[in-house]
Amino acid sequence: MTGFNSKEGIRPYHNSMGGALITALLLVAFSTIMGATILFATSTDLQISGNFRRAMATFYAAEAGIAETAVRLGGSSLSNPGYLGDPSPILQANWSAYVLSLPEWKPQYDTEYSEVFTNYFPLSGNSTNTAVRPNSVQSILPYWTKIRHKTEYDAERAGHSSLTPHYQDGDGISATHSINNRGSLVFFGFASESELVPTSFTSVNPTPYSPIEIIISQGQAEGATSLIQVEVAHPSGPPLLAAVYAKNQVVFAGGTTAVEGFDNCGILAAGRPPVQLGPAGALAGTATFTGNPPTPQVGSEFLDLVKALESLKGGAQVISADLVGVNLGAPGHPALLYAESLAGGFPSRLAVQNLYGYGILLVAGNLSISAPFHWEGLIIVSGQVTFDGGIGSSVIQGALLAEQVQILNGEVKMTLDTCPIAASLRVLPVKTLSWQQLL
Secondary structure (H helix, E strand, O other): OHHHHOHHHHHHHHHHHHHHHHHHHHHHHHHHHHHHHHHHHHHHHHHHHHHHHHHHHHHHHHHHHHHHHHHOOOOOOOOOOOOOOOOOOOOOOOOEEEEEOOOOOOHHHOOOOOOOOOOEOOEOOEOOOOOOOOOOOOOOOOEEEEEEEOEHHHHHHOOOOOOOOOOEOOOOOOOOOOOOOOOOEOEEEOOOOOOOOOEEEOOOOOOOOOEOEEEEEEEEEOOEEEEEEEEEEOOOOOOOOOOEEEEEEEEEOOOEEEEEOOOOOOOOOOOOOOEEEOOOOEEEOOOEEEOOOOOOEEOOOOOOHHHHHHHHOOOOEEEOOOEEEEEEOEOOEOEEEEEEOOOOOOOOEEEEEEEEEEEEEEEEOEEEEEEEEEEEEEEEEEEEEEEEEEEEEEEEEEEEEEEEEEEEEEEEEEEEOHHHHHHHHOOOOOEEEEEEEOO
16 A cells, blocks of 8 residues: 555556556547548549549540541542531631530630631531531530641741741741731642652642641530640652652653653643653653653652552552452542552552543552553552553553553553642541640
8 A cells, every 4th residue: 555655656556547548549639630631532532533534534535526627637528528628729828617516615615716717617518607516426525626727827826937947938928927917828748849758838839738737626524624736737648750750760662652741730830850760760762751851860869669658548448459441539539549469369460451540549569551541640659560552542640650660562641740649639638747735
């Protein structure tokens, strides 16, 4: 009992009871803090998860808008029911068009909406409709997109200057521009006859190439938005160096042949030589030549014909057999044909005869042509092209590019013509040149 009554004995008793109480209180406090922390963390995680889900939903909706708009830029009003390209025969610097998937869209949703633009909402049969109406091919994914031609004003807003050029300025005007004076359209293709790599450019003269298109797409979900901008263009094809380009050789072994390098369309006003050969190319035999210069030329560089085939064959109809007695393509609805020996029923040579075609013919292998044959547009062959006679004449009005060309017999006429080439390139699927997420 002495221990309890003494001061020294009482102190241990109180210390033991107080320590247990403090420990218990600390455990309660710790548990409360941990519970609150777990609750807060769970709430934060859920919020983060929800934000991520909404961000991804809006991003994919915006990407879907880009995809639909890009697809609807391919083809023409005759071949694509949903076509929404510039309907004017003379391209308009202030052209713009919208794709809407939801009916409640308002102009103020587009922070750059301006009455300066045409602001079309294309509908089937009415490409110049200006009434706000849903015109998407679907109504499940919520997005709207706007498309317009790229102009010098757009390039200047993105940082173009004489010190940091974004394109080759070929229109001779160096003054800055405004929304009311947007300057020239910016095209994608070959700025001059010496160019071998496509680039962005402006020109004071007509060009067979298409303008760059700017697509802005906004996806929406649960109050969140994503904004994406891309620049796209139709493929430019290979450079048009002559009516006939042969990497290795051209042989005129028989028959009568005329090759004309002056552009029948008039876009390439200065004309081209009738024949251009690769650096190690050779020409044998005689033919009638016209052009600028009027004789066949030997170039300083090779054209990669396989690469040219690969760049154009997207969306092409694959040829599985020889083409005899058929009509393929027409003005306003060009054909895009791709023949590959492994994919077709011919070993390594595609034979064509009694054929009328308009568009682009791509052959990974060799091509044998027998009259009658008439093609308007572009023909690219990775191997040899052989004209082996037939009944009547063989005509190419456009351009022919091949590893080598051999004319054995018959009447052959080849004329440079950029009109069917440009019309055929303009309906090909667009390709993305740049991509950026704005929001």
